[in-house]
Amino acid sequence: MERIYLSPPHMGTAERELLLEAFDSNWIAPLGPMVDAFEQEFAAYVEAPFAAALSSGTGAIHLALILMGIGQGDKVYVPSLTFSGSANPVTYVGAEPVLLDAEERTWNLCPARLAEALAEDAKRGTLPKAVMIVHLYGQAAEVDEIVALCQQYEVPILEDAAEAVGTRYRGRHVGNDGVLSIYSFNGNKIMSTSGGGMLVGADEAMIQRARFLATQAREPAPHYQHEVIGYNYRMSNLLAAVGRGQLQVIEDRVAARRANFDHYQQVLGALPGLSFTQEPEGDRGTRWLTVMQIDRDTFGASPEDLRLALEEQNIEARPLWKPMHMQPVFRDCRMVGGAVAERLFENGLCLPSGSALTQEQREHIIGVVSASAKALS
Numbered sequence: 001m002e003r004i005y006l007s008p009p010h011m012g013t014a015e016r017e018l019l020l021e022a023f024d025s026n027w028i029a030p031l032g033p034m035v036d037a038f039e040q041e042f043a044a045y046v047e048a049p050f051a052a053a054l055s056s057g058t059g060a061i062h063l064a065l066i067l068m069g070i071g072q073g074d075k076v077y078v079p080s081l082t083f084s085g086s087a088n089p090v091t092y093v094g095a096e097p098v099l100l101d102a103e104e105r106t107w108n109l110c111p112a113r114l115a116e117a118l119a120e121d122a123k124r125g126t127l128p129k130a131v132m133i134v135h136l137y138g139q140a141a142e143v144d145e146i147v148a149l150c151q152q153y154e155v156p157i158l159e160d161a162a163e164a165v166g167t168r169y170r171g172r173h174v175g176n177d178g179v180l181s182i183y184s185f186n187g188n189k190i191m192s193t194s195g196g197g198m199l200v201g202a203d204e205a206m207i208q209r210a211r212f213l214a215t216q217a218r219e220p221a222p223h224y225q226h227e228v229i230g231y232n233y234r235m236s237n238l239l240a241a242v243g244r245g246q247l248q249v250i251e252d253r254v255a256a257r258r259a260n261f262d263h264y265q266q267v268l269g270a271l272p273g274l275s276f277t278q279e280p281e282g283d284r285g286t287r288w289l290t291v292m293q294i295d296r297d298t299f300g301a302s303p304e305d306l307r308l309a310l311e312e313q314n315i316e317a318r319p320l321w322k323p324m325h326m327q328p329v330f331r332d333c334r335m336v337g338g339a340v341a342e343r344l345f346e347n348g349l350c351l352p353s354g355s356a357l358t359q360e361q362r363e364h365i366i367g368v369v370s371a372s373a374k375a376l377s
């Protein structure tokens with residue numbers, strides 16, 4: 001049986017044609033017309049005014065933090081339940097992540113914990129320089145509540161929408177509530193350029209500055225003049241061509257991932273001990289990955305038992321992102337709450353969720369999960 005991956009890339013014919021067009025034009029790198037077009041088309045899709053195509057989502061967060069003036073000794077609130085790519089760049093600029101717990105409904109930054117932390121820090125005069133919102137697994141966070149709190153304390157927002165290309169919150173695309181927002185096109189994301197990212201925002205000068213910093217901060221002079229520290233973070237013209245192709249089919253990709261979720265939920269949700277998150281009314285998440293919560297006593301197997309049973313059939317399933325406050329590298333960071341993120345992590349399992357997953361593969365996966373329930377209970 002051929003291996004079923006968690007979230008493999010899904011390329012189509014337009015990607016191939018655009019890639020060859022870029023290749024044949026000899027406009028391999030860096031930058032070029034494909035990059036300009038990809039930026040414009042992506043911004044139009046997410047309904048954001050401006051976008052800069054970069055080499056990764058992590059690099060995009062790094063530049064966003066610099067552009068927001070965050071540096072040595074500053075604090076940034078980051079949800080603990082996320083990928084390390086959200087938290088790592090905070091340390092690149094010498095700032096300190098303050099980790100906050102998740103909430104039950106969306107698994108994202110908990111507004112109650114946020115209110116608590118902001119009130120406490122306001123009293124001590126140590127408010128953070130930014131609050132990072134992450135839309136985990138393509139489910140929008142409680143944006144309105146978070147925005148209201150951040151406005152009250154005048155703390156700017158940075159949105160990590162790496163897993164949420166196509167996510168709508170109350171009808172509008174996520175990624176428009178932060179000063180800056182980022183997306184990722186890494187290999188396992190909902191659309192992929194093999195590796196890449198996008199920084200979007202409403203402030204044109206900021207986005208232009210991002211492009212400048214991402215090209216080694218090269219001043220417009222023929223002799224390589226540099227006045228600030230720069231980075232090599234731009235996207236190549238070849239990869240932008242792939243991105244343009246992926247963007248043409250993004251709505252189909254979202255629909256396919258949502259169909260995976262619906263099917264898993266319909267069949268597996270009927271088994272005792274397995275549950276799935278409900279989508280809050282008015283939202284349209286990407287369901288980037290389908291994640292189950294497993295009550296091991298009722299179901300009769302732990303998430304790890306189940307992962308191994310799937311692995312035996314050459315099916316890749318994975319635990320949730322391990323919360324940052326449980327990671328040795330962020331051990332010393334301040335943590336606000338934590339029980340919710342820990343429980344979600346300990347009881348969760350991500351099922352294969354690629355947009356090219358076939359009906360047959362899905363049935364195979366469902367069969368293994370169902371058999372585990374019976375066999376081990």
Ligand SMILES: *Cc1c(COP(=O)(O)O)cnc(C)c1O
Binds near residue numbers: 057086162
């Ligand atoms: C993938 C991801 C990133 C990092 O994006 P890269 O393009 O892989 O650097 C950041 N945050 C989250 C939540 C992600 O899932």
